[in-house]
Amino acid sequence: MRSYRPIKNDICQFAALVVLALVALPLFAHGATVFEHGAWFDGKKFVQGTWYSVDGKLRQVWEGKVDARLDLEGKYIVPPLAEGHTHDFSTGTNLERDVRRYLRSGIFYAKNMNSIIRLSEPVRPRLTGAESVEVTWANAGITATGGHPVQIFNSVSRQIPGWQPSDMEGEAYFIVDSTEELERKWPAIVASRPDFLKAYLETSEEHAKRGGDPAYFGRRGLSPAVLTALVERAHGAGLPVSVHVRSAADFRTAVAAGANEIAHLPLEKLTERDAVAAAKNGVTVVTTTLSHRPTDGIADLDVIHAHNLRLLYEAGVRLSIGTDSGQTALDEILNVARLMPVSRPELLRIAGETAQAIFPGRKLGRLSEGYEASFLVLNASPLEDLQNLRTISMRVKQGHLLSIDAEKPLIGELLAPIIMKENAAAGLRLYEHQRAAATLVHDDSEASFNQLGYLLLNHDRIDDAIAVFAFNTSRFPSSANTWDSLAEAWMKKGNREKAVEFYRKSLELNPHNKNAEEKLRVLGAKG
Secondary structure, X not given: OOOOOOOOOOHXXXXXXXXXXXXXXXXXXXXXXXXXXXXXXXXXXXXXXXXEEEOOEEEOOOOXXXXXXXXXXXXXXXXXXXXXXXXXXXXXXXXXXXHHHHHHOOEEEEEEOOOOHHHHOOOHHHOOOOOOOEEEEOOOEEEOOOOOOHHHHHHHHOOOOOOOHHHHEOOOEEEOOOHHHHHHHHHHHHHOOOOOXXXXXXXXXXXXXXXXXXXXXXXXXOOHHHHHHHHHHHHHOOOOEEEEOOOHHHHHHHHHHOOOEEOOOOOOOOOHHHHHHHHHOXXXXXXXXXXXXXXXXXXXXXXXXXXXXXXXHHHOOEEEOOOOOOOOHHHHHHHHHHHOOOOHHHHHHHHHHHHHHHOOOOOOOOOOOOOEOOEEEEOOOOOOOHHHHHOEEEEEEOOEEEOOOOOOOEHHHHHHHHHHHOOHHHHHHHHHHHHHOOOOOOEOOHHHHHHHHHHHHHOOOHHHHHHHHHHHHHHOOOOHHHHHHXXXXXXXXXXHHHHHHHHHHHHHHOOOOHHHHHHHHHOOOOO
């Protein structure tokens, strides 16, 4: 069982938010610090030299007072990583841990592509400044009736006590089926203070066909005409627009409409003309080669991604590293490296400049004069092996030296990539192998596996979620919570008999489990 508590904007509720643990020590927050004897990445190679952080900005020369000196001992300095497509941090659940996880991985910046406004609004002030991950927010996405991601958020609503799917309209998404409806809802859209807008296209070339067919619930999006009107409205208000796409036609529609960013690689091959048009219009494309999106009927997605990455890169389209999958930006970098024949220096440049795509008004992502003094110090060169981006010995953000508590990574960081690409059985085999070989370094607690199960459940990987929850019950059979989660997954699958069986098991272990009592009542069964 996982529950969310709706959060209001009054002082008492705000004070009840979990407060971030101290994850950064402002040792060099103000004044001037000299970083000596390091090898600094200049966009092409590493150059030995000395740089200064002066009031949080990089300076190559400084003749004023130096407040601190730090010897980098010949280590390798690169810009920090950034996550260009995530849904992390959306509710504040596990906020401290998620911030530490990002910073530990060297990820300083993130772009949240869709959240539930009422839950994410109180979190936003906590995710700013030199001592945290910094996040930009789309808030609620904009889609059509029955469009993606309505099906996902309707499922999430059932995990929030007191919420119904209908509560998600105006919180997780705005339904806009016409330009007239856009005009009516526009004041509410901008009232939530989004940093940018997220719009959804989903096989838009079939928009008319899919609109009236319930078989396409969750597999449709805005009409091209509404998207064009939305982009015009947004740009008039100074808001960039990022567009979810699936087909090549979606990509063309987004480019023609004037979108600033396309939030995914399409799942069909683009043409050279498509890539040239995107470059000409200054469109940024987020890679998301590790995305969780359903790919039924696609024979070899790697071939499609490799083709599209090559076309876009050769045309000069700006690429942004993003995952949309619960994995890290480094996982995405390594996958892009596998798919795209580009040099390691170029990949490092793309990875660093993803931060600039997230915060276009700031000088981020380069180790250059006047840019923010944010960087990673590595023990080994990533130009020899990109895996060396994991060898972080020091993290500096706006002149602050970050101090991250030692903590095991969650089991989902190990298993989610495999489960998303294959299935739960493959992921659990890897877990059992590493545990038997005593090489497991991840947190494999009950809570960690439960979180992985909900990640899968919220991405409509119901059978995989059931497998993970069932595995958790086998490891923690006396935990009422593991059986409650398994029951919820069976309930979502539509198997009343299994759901009742496991809710009863949970209630037997914990007679005070109000959630199980309520679900059994909904299912028309006694405890």
